Amino acid sequence: xxxxxxxxxxxxxxxxxxxxxxxxxxxxxxxxxxxxxxxxxxxxxxxxxxxxxxxxxxxxxxxxxxxxxxxxxxxxxxxxxxxxxxxxxxxxxxxxxxxxxxxxxxxxxxxxxxxxxxxxxxxxxxxxxxxxxxxxxxxxxxxxxxxxxxxxxxxxxxxxxxxxxxxxxxxxxxxxxxxxxxxxxxxxxxxxxxxxxxxxxxxxxxxxxxxxxxxxxxxxxxxxxxxxxxxxxxxxxxxxxxxxxxxxxxxxxxx
Amino acid sequence: xxxxxxxxxxxxxxxxxxxxxxxxxxxxxxxxxxxxxxxxxxxxxxxxxxxxxxxxxxxxxxxxxxxxxxxxxxxxxxxxxxxxxxxxxxxxxxxxxxxxxxxxxxxxxxxxxxxxxxxxxxxxxxxxxxxxxxxxxxxxxxxxxxxxxxxxxxxxxxxxxxxxxxxxxxxxxxxxxxxxxxxxxxxxxxxxxxxxxxxxxxxxxxxxxxxxxxxxxxxxxxxxxxxxxxxxxxxxxxxxxxxxxxxxxxxxxxxxxxxxxxxxxxxxxxxxxxxxxxxxxxxxxxxxxxxxxxxxxxxxxxxxxxxxxxxxxxxxxxxxxxxxxxxxxxxxxxxxxxxxxxxxxxxxxxxxxxxxxx
Numbered sequence: 021x022x023x024x025x026x027x028x029x030x031x032x033x034x035x036x037x038x039x040x041x042x043x044x045x046x047x048x049x050x051x052x053x054x055x056x057x058x059x060x061x062x063x064x065x066x067x068x069x070x071x072x073x074x075x076x077x078x079x080x081x082x083x084x085x086x087x088x089x090x091x092x093x094x095x096x097x098x099x100x101x102x103x104x105x106x107x108x109x110x111x112x113x114x115x116x117x118x119x120x121x122x123x124x125x126x127x128x129x130x131x132x133x134x135x136x137x138x139x140x141x142x143x144x145x146x147x148x149x150x151x152x153x154x155x156x157x158x159x160x161x162x163x164x165x166x167x168x169x170x171x172x173x174x175x176x177x178x179x180x181x182x183x184x185x186x187x188x189x190x191x192x193x194x195x196x197x198x199x200x201x202x203x204x205x206x207x208x209x210x211x212x213x214x215x216x217x218x219x220x221x222x223x224x225x226x227x228x229x230x231x232x233x234x235x236x237x238x239x240x241x242x243x244x245x246x247x248x249x250x251x252x253x254x255x256x257x258x259x260x261x262x263x264x265x266x267x268x269x270x271x272x273x274x275x
Numbered sequence: 276x277x278x279x280x281x282x283x284x285x286x287x288x289x290x291x292x293x294x295x296x297x298x299x300x301x302x303x304x305x306x307x308x309x310x311x312x313x314x315x316x317x318x319x320x321x322x323x324x325x326x327x328x329x330x331x332x333x334x335x336x337x338x339x340x341x342x343x344x345x346x347x348x349x350x351x352x353x354x355x356x357x358x359x360x361x362x363x364x365x366x367x368x369x370x371x372x373x374x375x376x377x378x379x380x381x382x383x384x385x386x387x388x389x390x391x392x393x394x395x396x397x398x399x400x401x402x403x404x405x406x407x408x409x410x411x412x413x414x415x416x417x418x419x420x421x422x423x424x425x426x427x428x429x430x431x432x433x434x435x436x437x438x439x440x441x442x443x444x445x446x447x448x449x450x451x452x453x454x455x456x457x458x459x460x461x462x463x464x465x466x467x468x469x470x471x472x473x474x475x476x477x478x479x480x481x482x483x484x485x486x487x488x489x490x491x492x493x494x495x496x497x498x499x500x501x502x503x504x505x506x507x508x509x510x511x512x513x514x515x516x517x518x519x520x521x522x523x524x525x526x527x528x529x530x531x532x533x534x535x536x537x538x539x540x541x542x543x544x545x546x547x548x549x550x551x552x553x554x555x556x557x558x559x560x561x562x563x564x565x566x567x568x569x570x571x572x573x574x575x576x577x578x579x580x581x582x583x584x585x586x587x588x589x590x591x592x593x594x595x596x597x598x599x600x601x602x603x604x605x606x607x608x609x610x611x612x613x614x615x616x617x618x619x620x621x622x623x624x625x626x627x628x629x630x631x632x633x
């Protein structure tokens with residue numbers, strides 16, 4: 021039990037009459053990379069939004085880091101150690117890389133309320149360290165990210181999650197809008213995270229990527245978890261049949 | 276030496292390397308403008324714009340002109356500092372000119388003397404209450420209070436009702452002008468105490484303007500407040516998701532803008548030794564224009580106080596230059612408009628060029 025980072029029990033979300041997510045039981049262990057797959061509207065993003073408390077769940081329980089949790093909002097979830105890379109990158113174009121990494125949690129030299137003096141040196145150093153840790157390549161830290169490529173921006177967003185010694189990283193289709201090289205760059209970062217033993221939930225449509233990067237694949241269909249399979253126990257065709265519904269019933273891990 | 280390497284591919288970057296500051300281009304424009312006036316002056320008038328040409332004065336530069344260039348833009352410049360941080364955080368403030376009018380009237384009525392040339396001050400508003408010859412701190416605090424209140428209303432409207440800043444501050448612009456006229460039923464308020472009159476005397480407006488500009492340049496660069504201004508102006512949703520209290524920040528931004536407008540009112544009424552309901556008309560637009568010429572982006576997130584100060588100097592040079600060339604004031608206004616448009620167009624070109632190079 022102690023090596024379980026995240027656990028949900030009967031996690032359910034209704035939007036009015038729409039049952040977007042029903043009775044999701046999910047577990048994530050330390051150092052594990054789990055992929056979440058499924059068709060559009062299958063409940064993947066809804067599931068993530070309940071964990072990160074962007075929305076409040078209808079019913080069910082969530083345990084994080086050994087404790088039952090009820091986050092009031094995304095900021096509380098983040099403070100507890102759940103970092104999310106959003107599909108619509110939450111970055112400020114006109115700020116440089118360190119400012120974006122520390123956005124909303126700037127390191128302060130003297131505390132003077134809103135006029136607190138920033139510790140720019142520390143934030144630069146921490147940024148460099150984070151970029152080394154995630155093996156992210158950015159040409160110049162002092163540049164605003166406005167003119168960076170999609171891949172570089174995505175890398176900044178991911179480096180941000182890795183900077184704050186997070187306990188769980190969630191990525192919602194991090195490479196959906198990227199080119200081949202940029203995708204490879206992001207995937208490299210994810211491998212680095214794996215090597216560092218940082219747990220990850222990856223939402224992706226890319227079968228190759230999922231088999232490359234993850235230990236386990238969880239398939240959502242019509243708001244329910246329909247499959248929970250170790251990578252070595254399955255293959256692409258198998259997963260596709262679960263996604264499309266030609267194979268039904270909850271496939272459980274062989275204990 | 277300062278090269279640092281990181282990343283799998285060993286991509287290196289120079290930690291000391293800085294990109295050309297955007298203000299440099301504006302500064303260059305200022306130099307070119309001054310050079311143009313100098314050249315035209317030498318060729319057509321046989322006189323120098325910048326340098327001293329009078330034999331009986333022993334200076335290199337025409338100091339009187341240099342002083343006037345800064346002095347005539349100092350008061351609007353103080354407003355422009357506040358407007359700049361509003362625009363950087365993605366807003367706009369149309370009310371500052373009217374806040375100047377209302378604040379000047381109210382503050383001046385607390386700065387009046389009891390007797391003028393041995394007779395009771397005919398203009399004193401509160402002579403019956405005995406609120407005359409008050410220490411200078413009273414009218415100054417009253418002014419700051421006015422600016423704070425106006426800014427608080429602006430900021431709260433923008434933050435809580437979600438109406439666009441353009442509309443919220445337009446309402447304040449009309450209302451504050453109304454307050455300015457109502458306060459003394461349209462009568463000018465005059466005869467301030469000597470200590471109040473000292474605030475706007477001589478080069479004091481310049482000193483106040485430059486000190487405030489330096490203070491706010493430091494705040495915008497080195498404090499959390501400044502960082503959040505840029506963040507909110509750049510991507511408000513990202514700022515909110517990152518845990519910044521966007522509503523409170525916006526209120527603070529407008530409060531600061533209001534206080535700076537009220538300080539400008541103190542300096543202006545002190546300099547003129549009188550307050551009138553029509554004071555500060557169009558100042559808000561001049562202040563916005565200074566910011567825009569100085570490279571502040573109206574879509575938020577980009578610009579600096581230094582840029583705005585240079586923008587203000589460009590304004591001052593144009594006014595002085597046209598006077599120097601003995602051209603009508605009408606032309607000044609026309610050219611001012613052209614320069615505002617030109618500055619924005621140039622800035623957009625520069626942005627597009629950068630985007631292509633990156």
